[in-house]
Amino acid sequence: MNQLERLRKYTTVVVDSGDIECITRYKPQDATTNPTLILKSVLSKKYDFIVNNAVQYAKKMGGSISQKIQNASDMVSVGFGAEILKYIPGYISTEIDARLSFNTEQCIQKSIKLIDLYRIHGVDVSRVLIKLAATWECIQAAYQLNKLGILCNLTLLFSFAQARACAEANVFLISPFVGRIYDWYKKFCLDSSYDAVTDPGVLAVKKIFKYYKKHMYQTIIMGASFRRIEQILELSGCDRITISPDLLEQLKTQNFSFARKLDATKIVTVVDQPIPLSESEFRFLHNQDAMAVEKLSEGIRQFSCDQIKLEKFLLHTL
Template sequence: MNQLERLKKYTTVVVDSGDIECIARYRPQDATTNPTLILKSVLSKKYDFIINEAIQYAKKMGGSQSNQLQNASDMVSVRFGKEILKYIPGYISTEIDARLSFNTDQCVQKAIKLINLYKEQDIDTSRVLIKLAATWECIQAAYKLKKLGILCNLTLLFSFAQARACADFDVFLISPFVGRIYDWYQKNNTDHSYCSASDPGVLAVKKIFFYYKKYMYKTIIMGASFRNVEQILELSGCDRITISPDLLNLLENKTCDFNKKLDIKKISTVSFKPTPISESEFRFLHNQDAMAVEKLSEGIRQFSHDQIELENFLLSVF
């Protein structure tokens, strides 16, 4: 049994990729995408049929050039999601425009639009998760969307305050970014080296895992953004783990044995939950974590940049 096969005994494995061929190969339970992964796939020219369909749809809908560009971009995300769903039995996570990350109402409107586009493609929308950055505004959007039957994946999660707020507002799933947390500490603590057990990203997910399970929150924890196999194995037993194709390949080609690291059966639960975090408390506690503030801002900027790059590409082929 290789490491990937063993990992699947402990954890639901998800593929983090916009490459449909890769997802078809690994056949994971779920798959996640983001603007960076979609842009990479679009620029590879392997999926020009999706681009052509999206542009035809946008032209049919009409309106200003800006509206057509937005419609084409949204359809690209949905069409990638539709193709990916052919190869997985579970959820596809589709991310909304990161430029909306500080506007609750606009996030809700965009999410509803994407879900309606999936419906037009005859997709069972109970298999679609809307990805939002874990800002206070997006957490509120996720809360409102769940009341409408739309489930969300809160991404770019770095601080414990973000995790607490997501649990308090009954978010369906969170994606703490292990690798990016690790990157920050490596950059800012150059005289210190981390083993997998002391890795700051790994420890952040473990803290969330034990907190959620102790208080019996239903929010699913999906570790994301890994830099090496050791980080993944150290979180075996996490609800879900989303893994890039290169690390999936490494896991598939190694047979070294390992034990389950996170075991819910070993956690004592309590019947009450802590007082829900307030907006002011959330903002203060998140602001106290320099790493989280920097990485959340950086992530939103990166995804916004790649969204703009995707729109510029679409504009060039309209």
């Protein structure tokens, strides 16, 4: 039994990729995409049929050039998601425009639009997770979307305050970014010789896992953004783990045994849950964590930049 097979005994394995060929190769339960991964797949030219379909849809809908770009861009993301769903049994996560991350109403409207586009593809929308950055505004959007039957994946999650607010909003799933937390501490801390046990990103997910299971929150924890397979193995037993193709290949080719690290059945539960955070409490606690503030902002900027690059590419096709 290789490490990937063993990991699947403890954890639901998800592929973090927009490359459909990769997804068919590793046969994950679920898959996740983001603007960076979508842009990479678009520029590879392997999926021009998805881009062409999106462009034709945008032209058919008409409107200003700005409206056409938005419609084409949204349909590209949904097109990749719909195609990926043909090869997996579970969920696809599709991310909205990161530039909307501080506007609750616009996040809701964009999410509804993406779900409607999935319906045009004939997709069972109960298999779609809308990805939103874990800002206060997006967490509130996810709370409202859940009431409409739209499930969300709160991404770019770095602080415990973000994780707590998501659970209190009954968010379906969160994606703590293990690798990016590790990157920050590796860069800014003098004592940065972390092994898997002392890795700050790993410890952050373990803390969230213990807190969620203790208070019986139903929000799913999906570790994300890994740099080394040791980080992944140290979180074996986490609800879900989304893994890049290169690390999946490493897991597939190694046979070293490892023990399960996280087990919800061994955590003592309590009936009462803490009083939910207010907006001011959330903002204060989140801003106490310099790493989380910096990495959340950086992530939103990066995804926004790649969204703009995708739109510029589409502009030349309209």
